[in-house]
Amino acid sequence: MRSTRGLSRRDFLGLTAGVAGAALLGGCARGAQARPGVLRYWTLLDPNGDDPRGHAERQIFDLFEERTGLRVSEQVIPWQEIDPNLLTAVQAGIPPEISRTNYYNFRRHAEAGSLEPLQPLADADFRNGELDDFVVSLEGEEGVEAFLIENVGNALFLRRDWLDAAGFAVPTTWEEFVEVGKAFTAAQPDVSGFLTFGSTTETGHVAYIFQPMILGRGGRILDDDGRAAFHEDAGVETFEFLRSLVYEHEIMPRDAATMAYSEQIDAFIAGRTGMIIEGSHRYARIIESIGAENLEVAVIPGPSADRPSPCSITGWAMAIPQGSPDIEGAWELIKHRTDPAMQEIWAEVAFGLPTRKSALELPFFQHDDAAIMRWWLDYMETDGQLVTSPVDDTQLNEILAEALQEVLLDDSVEVHEVLNRAADRFDAVVR
Incomplete structure (x- = not known):
């Protein structure tokens, strides 16, 4: 740099x-x-x-x-x-x-x-x-x-043994990702197909959730002036997709809204979830715990097979x-x-x-x-x-996490209204 x-x-x-x-x-x-x-x-x-x-x-x-x-x-x-x-x-x-x-x-x-x-x-x-x-x-x-x-750098972590047992290939699109998650939960009703985190006790939400998903849909986190852009169409689509994983597809639990970053990797290692988005720095710990033969690491899916989500x-x-x-x-x-x-x-x-x-x-x-x-x-x-990392990085992550909590815990809220309020809160911080 x-x-x-x-x-x-x-x-x-x-x-x-x-x-x-x-x-x-x-x-x-x-x-x-x-x-x-x-x-x-x-x-x-x-x-x-x-x-x-x-x-x-x-x-x-x-x-x-x-x-x-x-x-x-x-x-x-x-x-x-x-x-x-x-x-x-x-x-x-x-x-x-x-x-x-x-x-x-x-x-x-x-x-x-x-x-x-x-x-x-x-x-x-x-x-x-x-x-x-x-x-x-x-x-x-x-x-x-x-x-x-x-x-x-981050990537999609999957249980390879679960994938093989379900007879699925590594998902390359979000649609395939959902189908894999459904297969995991159908085979093991007590696990989740995918897990993410909404608690603000540990930040990092931009890197591990929002940047790959929003940029992968052609959006942005902040505009050229450093103000909120996550409330634009790609951001709304991302939050609606995450909510659909809970209520429509039922491959992620509602309590992901209150889960901390470190808890998602613990759940993956313990066999309570089949997919997470995680960083390369965690690879050694995971294979030490579950074995390299049971782990698949892949590019993060995108809207289409030829448009993967970026690695943060x-x-x-x-x-x-x-x-x-x-x-x-x-x-x-x-x-x-x-x-x-x-x-x-x-x-x-x-x-x-x-x-x-x-x-x-x-x-x-x-x-x-x-x-x-x-x-x-x-x-x-x-x-x-x-990773998008402004001076106000902590506030950015916390505001987005709190918006995610609101969306995951109440399937009746309007996502665009939640994100508009979140954008106003962040812009007030950077003024």
Whole structure:
């Protein structure tokens, strides 16, 4: 990304084209003094949890300690709370040495000036065009401020064993999608054919629901001035379609309206639903739980077979907050974490799509095990769209989620009226 105002799909997808809380802050304040040889790192990944990404990152950090003598101390924070708390910690003068930051929230950081400029460090350490090896760098007024470490694209996840038992092919249209969902629920009346989420406890609704479905129908989330466009015809059609899954086709439960993002993946793993739209970052956890032989990953259906819905693209970056007690050590960690050899570990252990082009030249990516990665990167290159992420991203997601709740919980409401009210609410935020 060469500008926070103009992140292009070409820049983000250059990878494939080129190579084939008060309590939290209170705790931070009590431990705000830097410990020599320790880098406090804010992350969503628990190295001792069930997410393979946490295990992979711990391996990478162990190698970093062997090389530099610096230890990375993970402070695990719910993913949706990292960036808001990082902004507050910087304002309070008690930031960690280094932190993850979500692509969704980068514009908020750029506007607040909450991240250290990395351009001088990058210019000194990356030579001979090495900066061009990165899929994307996130830039503010003074140049690079963060480097992408997770490249995430979504897709349709299906239970392959259920699909085979029902005798259906992977759906390529929304009509076929409904028929597959009906087959799943007919065979197992206690499960849902499809599941999505409407709770605002975790945002991400634009990426995993509305952007693929609305853009896939030829619509848009926001207009060129950053105001609501989701209430236009394609948005109305999308919300009506989602409601039809509950009341007309009966392949999604009404309580999807109150379900959280993390609950949909739990339901899929537990065999309570046959289809979800999920991100590549969850692939490893799912196959670890249900087996690769029982999982099918496919492009998100569209209105017709030759018009699939786009893959929403986002990711996590690593940045140094303003006021970091150890900028030098944090920079060494960023260089280590983004090294192609570390990205190979990340890919092999956690199914993390690489964020540097040269990583694809390494041995793992030549194996059959990496074929699904090459498929995903091709989908992102062919039909990928960067997630719509304005400064008011949280409000956008919450307003759309609340509109979805209203539509799913009451089949008598007029969808266009619900969306018109939602559009007015969002436009009032951005004025």
